Amino acid sequence: MDFLVWLESTPIADAITTSVWMYATFETIHYIGLAMLVGSIMLIDLRLLGFARSLPLPSMLGLLPWVWAGFLTNVVTGSLMFIYNATSFGTNRMFLLKMTLMALAGINALVFTVAVARSGDRWLAAQQTPAGIKVVATLSLALWLGVMTAGRWMAYV
Amino acid sequence: MDFLAWLQGTAFASAVAETIWAYPLLETLHALGMAMLLGSLGLTNLRVLGYKPELPLLGTQELLPLAWLGFTINAASGLALFTSDAIYFFSSYTFRIKLVLIALAGVNAVVLAHKVFREPARSGAVASTGAKWLAASSLVFWVGAAVAGRLIAYTP
Numbered sequence: 573m574d575f576l577v578w579l580e581s582t583p584i585a586d587a588i589t590t591s592v593w594m595y596a597t598f599e600t601i602h603y604i605g606l607a608m609l610v611g612s613i614m615l616i617d618l619r620l621l622g623f624a625r626s627l628p629l630p631s632m633l634g635l636l637p638w639v640w641a642g643f644l645t646n647v648v649t650g651s652l653m654f655i656y657n658a659t660s661f662g663t664n665r666m667f668l669l670k671m672t673l674m675a676l677a678g679i680n681a682l683v684f685t686v687a688v689a690r691s692g693d694r695w696l697a698a699q700q701t702p703a704g705i706k707v708v709a710t711l712s713l714a715l716w717l718g719v720m721t722a723g724r725w726m727a728y729v
Numbered sequence: 730m731d732f733l734a735w736l737q738g739t740a741f742a743s744a745v746a747e748t749i750w751a752y753p754l755l756e757t758l759h760a761l762g763m764a765m766l767l768g769s770l771g772l773t774n775l776r777v778l779g780y781k782p783e784l785p786l787l788g789t790q791e792l793l794p795l796a797w798l799g800f801t802i803n804a805a806s807g808l809a810l811f812t813s814d815a816i817y818f819f820s821s822y823t824f825r826i827k828l829v830l831i832a833l834a835g836v837n838a839v840v841l842a843h844k845v846f847r848e849p850a851r852s853g854a855v856a857s858t859g860a861k862w863l864a865a866s867s868l869v870f871w872v873g874a875a876v877a878g879r880l881i882a883y884t885p
Binding site: 596603604606607611612614615618623624625626627628631634635717720721724725727 | 753
């Protein structure tokens with residue numbers, strides 16, 4: 573709690589409090605970051621699950637840089653908004669749920685990377701997703717939907 | 730104005746405004762629909778502009794159902810959010826700008842789909858310059874609509 577109070581007293585928090593446009597700007601950029609992150613993850617996961625088969629699987633996996641760009645955008649804007657709201661967000665159960673779901677989504681992404689590396693790339697060339705990787709793709713969709721839901725709900729608890 | 734007052738006086742509007750979970754649920758659906766719409770149309774438009782040329786141009790048509798699903802989710806959730814505070818939203822300049830951007834994006838999408846997908850003779854790997862202009866403006870309109878939507882709460 574001391575740490576949260578300290579965060580809220582930093583010059584960054586002061587600057588956001590004083591400025592009329594900063595918080596709205598961070599929120600808006602966070603929203604665009606969400607579209608980049610969830611939009612591209614959805615395309616990758618749905619393609620792994622068999623949607624839009626005319627689009628080659630390896631090229632769709634090539635959308636991963638968009639996921640990272642969206643993720644980094646939202647880590648930066650999210651941290652700035654957290655600093656401003658540290659004592660309220662830090663004790664908000666929806667925020668804690670959001671962070672937990674994000675950690676699970678991260679572990680899931682790691683499992684995906686390892687599973688793809690282990691399975692060789694024959695299925696990629698054949699464009700046939702193994703069942704295990706379909707489970708990981710479904711979990712990824714569910715977890716990110718959960719992250720969004722918890723994020724939106726933070727303002728209401 | 731009478732219509733707006735009637736709208737936000739309906740039982741449905743009060744339910745959205747007063748039920749504890751209705752508003753955040755609708756906002757979450759609206760964000761999900763936005764990600765579907767911007768994700769699928771974003772990739773399609775970027776492909777028209779020459780990004781990832783190994784993706785078959787005509788194959789991006791298969792992303793359109795996702796775009797339509799996102800659009801439908803957002804038309805429905807947006808309408809429900811609108812009813813909860815109809816007079817406020819209608820009098821917001823930012824909300825009006827958002828609607829104009831969506832209308833422009835819609836017209837743009839119809840013309841672009843016609844140019845890229847309905848002219849099989851031109852279905853090669855490279856889109857025409859006209860199609861590229863439409864794709865670039867489509868990206869500007871959709872991102873603009875998302876930005877305007879987020880800013881309604883902060884602007885007149």
